[in-house]
Amino acid sequence: QVQLVQSGAEVKKPGASVKVSCKVSGYTLTELSMHWVRQAPGKGLEWMGGFDPEDGETIYAQKFQGRVTMTEDTSTDTAYMELSSLRSEDTAVYYCATADYWGQGTLVTVSS
Amino acid sequence: SSELTQDPAVSVALGQTVRITCQGDSLRSYYASWYQQKPGQAPVLVIYGKNNRPSGIPDRFSGSSSGNTASLTITGAQAEDEADYYCNSRDSSGPNWVFGGGTKLTVL
Numbered sequence: 666q667v668q669l670v671q672s673g674a675e676v677k678k679p680g681a682s683v684k685v686s687c688k689v690s691g692y693t694l695t696e697l698s699m700h701w702v703r704q705a706p707g708k709g710l711e712w713m714g715g716f717d718p719e720d721g722e723t724i725y726a727q728k729f730q731g732r733v734t735m736t737e738d739t740s741t742d743t744a745y746m747e748l749s750s751l752r753s754e755d756t757a758v759y760y761c762a763t764a765d766y767w768g769q770g771t772l773v774t775v776s777s
Numbered sequence: 778s779s780e781l782t783q784d785p786a787v788s789v790a791l792g793q794t795v796r797i798t799c800q801g802d803s804l805r806s807y808y809a810s811w812y813q814q815k816p817g818q819a820p821v822l823v824i825y826g827k828n829n830r831p832s833g834i835p836d837r838f839s840g841s842s843s844g845n846t847a848s849l850t851i852t853g854a855q856a857e858d859e860a861d862y863y864c865n866s867r868d869s870s871g872p873n874w875v876f877g878g879g880t881k882l883t884v885l
Contacts, residue, residue: 700874702874702876709863709876709877709878709879710812710814710820710863710865710876710879711876712873712874712875712876715874717872719872720872724871724872724873726873760819760820762820764810764822764825765822765825765831766822767819767820767821768819769819770819
């Protein structure tokens with residue numbers, strides 16, 4: 666059984682960066698294609714990017730290109746998502762996800 | 778990029794059958810996955826592929842597809858099925874994920 670455990674809630678000021686982690690257990694990170702999805706308060710799910718196993722590359726939604734970086738540390742089976750130049754509209758719950766399993770979510774609040 | 782369209786809200790009487798639909802061009806090429814999300818919780822996969830249920834998902838949940846429309850059917854809806862439901866597939870032009878806007882299911 667795969668488990669994805671994310672880091673805790675963050676409060677950031679506009680213009681800052683946030684880095685959210687996602688620790689995998691039950692499988693190794695190399696066996697999974699990890700994606701990141703966010704959900705603003707009261708809104709739907711929004712895909713941010715993820716690993717494309719066909720190309721072996723990480724792909725990003727056009728909306729976030731230049732502002733998001735997704736990385737993986739295979740030695741600790743931990744995935745990371747870093748979002749920079751934060752603005753109030755980035756306030757959301759951020760999830761790491763495979764097609765089958767999701768992390769518990771990390772609330773990122775952007776406020777001055 | 779592709780879009781997936783869902784009705785914002787659907788209601789069903791307790792014990793009756795309800796169908797939640799999802800429309801989009803990418804569904805002509807790829808199957809939809811369906812996620813159930815209850816308030817304050819992460820989404821949970823309920824249907825994937827042609828009509829597959831992950832372990833632990835009740836058999837009252839089923840999926841189907843025709844043309845550009847995917848459907849999630851709940852046969853004999855229960856009170857605990859009240860939730861938001863999201864469809865998801867690959868973008869028709871690449872490996873990106875696409876989500877529908879979600880359907881809020883109310884069980885009366």
